[in-house]
Amino acid sequence: MLLLKNNPIILKLGGSVITEKDKPLTPNLQVIERLAEEISRADIKPLIIVHGGGSYGHPLAKKYGIAEGFKDYSQIFGFSKTHEAMISLNRLLIKSLLKHHLPAFSFSPSSFIMTEDGRIQTFNDEILRAALKLDLIPVLYGDTVFDTKRGFAILSGDQIVSALAIKLRAEKIIMGIDVDGLYNSDPKKDPSAQLINEASLGDLAKMIRNIGESSVPDVTGGMLGKILELRAAVENGIEALIINALKPNNLYKALKGEVVLGTRIRR
């Protein structure tokens, strides 16, 4: 196994940050450019970027019922089309990163990661390590993947982030999303929602008990579910910092380790 000199930062760029969430197949090019500039200015390495699908992934995946697994042959085309849509979004990000002199290199998750019942089963990180050793910035994305039980599945960028962080002993995880962090209720619906600046896994467990597990997605606007996907990484001692990547300079500050508004999740 190739040992890395330094532990990488794993950066997740949310689909709702880099795409127009409500317009199918529409990138948010202005934000992509700004984020590429901030990453370039921060000049951090080793770095791995994982991005979500936003309006590229979700509408197609939903239309063809990809998340439910293989039911009939017609889905097969949707499976491939969703993958192609993700590649086209990925290419826009890569192009912008290269333009800002960042040596980004695209990795296709479905080519080397398989799931079992929706959870990562096969994941050889050897080639990612080779890329990091050459000072490249691997860029991955939430993808349609092959699944040993269901035929196929959706592999979220968040699940990739958590697995990567553990495998590569990440320095930290930065989650760039479209709100300031984790709130005690959904900030998009409740104006009195309060940002949680810091939480331990114990705090999160308590929060879930208070809300009631089934209401968690609604109450926190989906954020708590995303954070729970990172639980395994945080349990391994890796800190996760959730920031609003729609606000200029937040990502730069987070990468540099400067003070920034957000939610810090610690073991």
Added chain:
Amino acid sequence: MLLLKNNPIILKLGGSVITEKDKPLTPNLQVIERLAEEISRADIKPLIIVHGGGSYGHPLAKKYGIAEGFKDYSQIFGFSKTHEAMISLNRLLIKSLLKHHLPAFSFSPSSFIMTEDGRIQTFNDEILRAALKLDLIPVLYGDTVFDTKRGFAILSGDQIVSALAIKLRAEKIIMGIDVDGLYNSDPKKDPSAQLINEASLGDLAKMIRNIGESSVPDVTGGMLGKILELRAAVENGIEALIINALKPNNLYKALKGEVVLGTRIRR
């Protein structure tokens, strides 16, 4: 290991077939459409397609000296740009195949294949098998890949074809190129060049001795070198059929096992 019910046909589409060889980054869309239609009409499965780079791969790879391996940091951008160019060509082919109701699915070779000194070292075919089991048509391409000795390397579509054929015990290999097959001299330069309809590995070895090894690439217009890349597969008992994919209906006939002009290589 997932066992396949039937042995797949491995189809190589040459870069000089699907691109305008002399115009950088220019696809031959008319040919791509026609080939997709022929593949659709033949309705053969399991099938795997591997394509070359033509004017998408070669100019960039040459400009940045990718084939020579990692020498200095500036090449890193060329490495990524060549990969991106190959993805953009791949997307055009996938789009055309999907349009003709072929369930094509893109695999990125650099995400799961590593070379050692230019030769395939790591190559897990588990996910390809899962794709074939779902009746998908995996589509791969010659790519810039990570190399354990050189840092990076060019992995030709031909080398992928040979390795795939052996791993998946291919029914046969079909090589779609821009001439009718292997000639006894370069048909693009010598009007008296004669097509060889059938050759054994022994015949090829004899031919090489007669020509003199160093003159082989020039004398046969590069074809013999391409065929030698398939030697390992042919030694495993897999037949390779070389046809002119620029001539309408040749690919259809080859896929259906009908009589077609070309060169047949047997053990």
